[in-house]
Amino acid sequence: MNERVERPGRDAAVGGYYVYAIVSGKHIAEARLFTVEDATLACVTFSDIGAVIRAAGCDARLTLPYDALRHARIIQALMREDTLLPVRFGTILPNEQAVRALLAERYLSFKRNLARVMNRVELGLCVLCHREREWSDGQPETSGATAGPPPGTRYLRERAFEYAAVERLKRQVTAQAEAIQRRLLPLAVEGQYNVLTDPDLMVNAQYLVERSLVELFRSEVRQLQADQPEQHFFCSGPWAPYNFIDHELLTRGL
Amino acid sequence: MYDHARGGVARPRANAARRQSADGREVTLLEILDRVLDKGVVLSGDLTLSVADVDLIFLGLKVMLASVERAEALRGGLEEKYGTVE
Known part of the structure; x- marks a missing residue:
């Protein structure tokens, strides 16, 4: 097993690691930190898969929609070069051991899913x-307040028309x-x-x-x-x- | 704008194009947020979110969103019933 961790920053221990994606291609081979959309990223690896992460530091508190759009931009930039499984916005793991343990525990699932989407x-x-x-097609005409069925019947009839139209x-x-x-x-x-x-x-x-x-x-x-x-x-x-x-x-x- | 093909002012077509473009931008933004917030691999963990100065909390990164006040009310109720909740 080739396990290698690029340490993304001294403050990682404070806020944990923000996880963007599970990868198995180009980013596994990244020997150092790399920058995407002004974010300094690294890859925590287990065997032939990895997790692209960023030291969360003091950014553990996220703001919508700004951080969601930033997350999306980083995923988009990563996927232009590599096949990946996007991780749900806001996923922060406490340390690199937790990231690696997660990769190990779900290794087969990640591999199967990466194969499904490879180069797609x-x-x-x-x-x-x-x-x-x-x-509004088929709606019964609303008659005046004079003749016609009582309000309850009229209501049910209108609902039946609406249901049929839908x-x-x-x-x-x-x-x-x-x-x-x-x-x-x-x-x-x-x-x-x-x-x-x-x-x-x-x-x-x-x-x-x-x-x-x-x-x-x-x-x-x-x-x-x-x-x-x-x-x-x-x-x-x-x-x-x-x-x-x-x-x-x-x-x-x- | 002068429409050479029609030999007249192409305002209706321009309006339609503008509307389609605006619709397209809205669709794209919604599609981004729909994917980022509701799709993707679920791992674990909690985090605190803020939307327009209202604090929100994701519970277990699943679909439920609740305000911090609501979460703390729940926590208070649990503490009252079971003692301190960590």
Whole structure:
């Protein structure tokens, strides 16, 4: 086992080590401290994997959204050069022994997940559509205060109309999402989507794509946009593979 | 802006482009925060966060966020019931 620790700073003992990512490639070979986005980083290693860390020092107290965006920038800079598993914002371990123990304990999980995303990146796709008209389609007309059913019946009838409209819209949007999947999935290794997580957000999808196919994927999204000009297609990324990590690593702390 | 292709002022198209660009920026910011705050490998540990001068605490780096006042109220209740909580 090749275990090597680059000590990131004298004040590490005060605030612990802030962990950014689990890596297995270029950064393992870093012989010294390195700088990314003005942050001095190091790599704590165990066998052929490592954790990219920063001495937290007095920065153990974090501020949103500033520190979250800084965290994102550092992850983005790291992933441009290396395959990595991004670690959740705000993870601070007390010392390098704790970091190494964690790498050792979960070594096989980290290796399996790194293999899954090796040389691949995540791309996001949001399809936006302003749907006030569709949401209101099928609403019963509100009659005057004179004739008509009593208020309780009217309320239940309106709710039934609303429910039917939502279900109709979900079916329609799901069909559209599946059509999009048929165009994009052949260019991706994996893909997943949700529909209508927000009234204007028709489709929110993520794809795991080979680095070499990113431009081709974007080109297909542009073609989708050209085919459906009434909707807005936003392709984001490349991101680290936030959405393509096994469930056990997303939920299980030490 | 003069639209040479249409031979007229392209204000509607420019507005649409601006709106799409603004939407795109919002989408990107939301996507960043969604990923950084809610996704990624969970290891361990606690930390204190601050949002607009309101202290928050992540409990076990999981999904629950609670104010420090609420956390301390919970801690007070536990101490009353079980003695000092470390």
